[in-house]
Amino acid sequence: MSVAAQSCPSPVVLNVRVLADALNNKQNSPRTCASPSSVCPSPHRSIIVNDGNSLFLNRSTGQNHLNKTISSAHSFNSFFEPEEWKPDKENRADTRTSYSPGKNKKGMRRALSERMRPAKLDIPEIARLASLTKTAEFTNVSEQAASGHNVNVHQHETDQYAVASKKGCKDRMEDFYTASVKFAGDTKQQAFFGVFDGHGGKHAAEFAAANLGRHISAVLSKEDSSSYVEDAIRRAYTNADNEFINQHLSSGACAVSVSVKDGRMVVANIGDCKAVLCRDSKAESLSTIHRASSQEERQRIEKLGGMVDCYNGTWRVQGTLAVTRSLGDANLKRWISAEPSTRAIRITHDCKFLILASDGLWDQMTDQEVVDCVRKVLFKAGEPKSRPGISSTSKLNALNELIRIACQRGNRDDITVMIVPLDVFTS
Incomplete structure (x- = not known):
C-alpha cells in the first residue's frame, strides 16, 4: 500500500467531517431572517x-x-320596547x-x-354588551348559562312571575325565556310570557325570546275585535319565523307563549313546549303537542310530500326532527310549520296559576302531577283563599322541586319552567 493511499481518508470519513464542519458553522453563525415574510x-x-x-x-x-x-344582564328588547337583534359571532x-x-x-x-396557535379568545362586542344592560322595569329576557359551565340552576323572580332553568347534558344551554309585565292604571294589566326550547343551536330560541313579543304586540295593535286575536297571534308567529329565516342562521326552536290583556289571555305553542292552567285544583292543558308521533301531524306532512319514519322508537320528519312545528329549521321548512295552536281564555277567580315549560318537564311529569306539586309548595296551609299570599320564595321553591323531580326521573335535556300567578290579572 502506498503512502498516498495510507494518508488519504475514506469517502465516509470525508463526508462525516464535512457534515461536522457544516454543523459547527451553523451553530456559530447568527440566525437571520432573509425577508420580513420569512420565519425565524x-x-x-x-x-x-x-x-x-x-x-x-x-x-x-x-x-x-x-x-x-x-x-x-342579558336583557333583550322587551315586549313593549323592541330593539334590533343581532346573533352572537x-x-x-x-x-x-x-x-x-x-x-x-x-x-x-x-x-x-x-405550529401551535394561542387558545381561543372570546372578545365581547362592546356595543352588544352595552345594549344588554338596558333593562326595562318588570322585564327580563335571559339566556340560561350561555357558556354551559359553572352554572347549576338559573333562577329569576318578581311578584308577577318566577322562572327556573337547568342545563342538560349538551355543551350549551339552548333554552330561553321572556317575561314582560306592564301596568296601565289600576285595572288594566298587559303581559307577555314565553319559554323557548332550541334545537340544533341556540340562535332560533334566542331570536324568538327577543322578538316574538314585538311581533305579537305589532299585530295586536291593529286588531280592534277580540275575536281576531288568535288569528293575529298566529300571524305574528309566522312573521317572526320569516324574519329569522332571512337571517340565514341554522337551528330551530319550540315555543309556548301567553299574551295577557284586559282580563283575557291567549296561549300559543309550537312543538312540544306546553302551558298548563291550574283551575281550582285541577290541571287543564292549554296547548297541543306537535310531534311526528301524532297521526294528524304525520298525515299533514305526508300530504306535503314529506317522509315520517320511526327510528329507535321515535318518529322523525325526514329522519331528523321529532317535532313537526317550530320556528326556524330552514332546511325542513317545506314540511315544518311555524303556525301555532292557540287557545283564548278569560281569567276568572278559579284560575289560580299558569305553568309554562319546555319538554324537559312534561316528558317526566303529568299535567296533574305538576299542578299538585306546585300547590303543595305554594299553599301549605291548605286550600287557597280568594287571594293567597304567594311569596317569591315559595314560587322558586315550587319550581326547584319540579326540576328536582324531573331530573330524578331521568331527564337529561335542558329544562325551563315558569309560573305565573293569575290573581293579579283576574277580570
Missing part, C-alpha cells in the same frame, strides 16, 4: 408560547366573570397542523409545537 424558528416559537400563556391567563381569570356579567382560532409521514416522532412533535 426559535424567536417565533417563544413569542407564541408567551402569547399563549398570557391569553390563557386572561381567559382563566376573566372568562368566568365575563360570562356571569352577560348572564345577569364566534371567532375560532385556526388550530390545524400538518403531518408528513416520513418524519419521526421527535420531528413531528417539533413541527406540531412550531
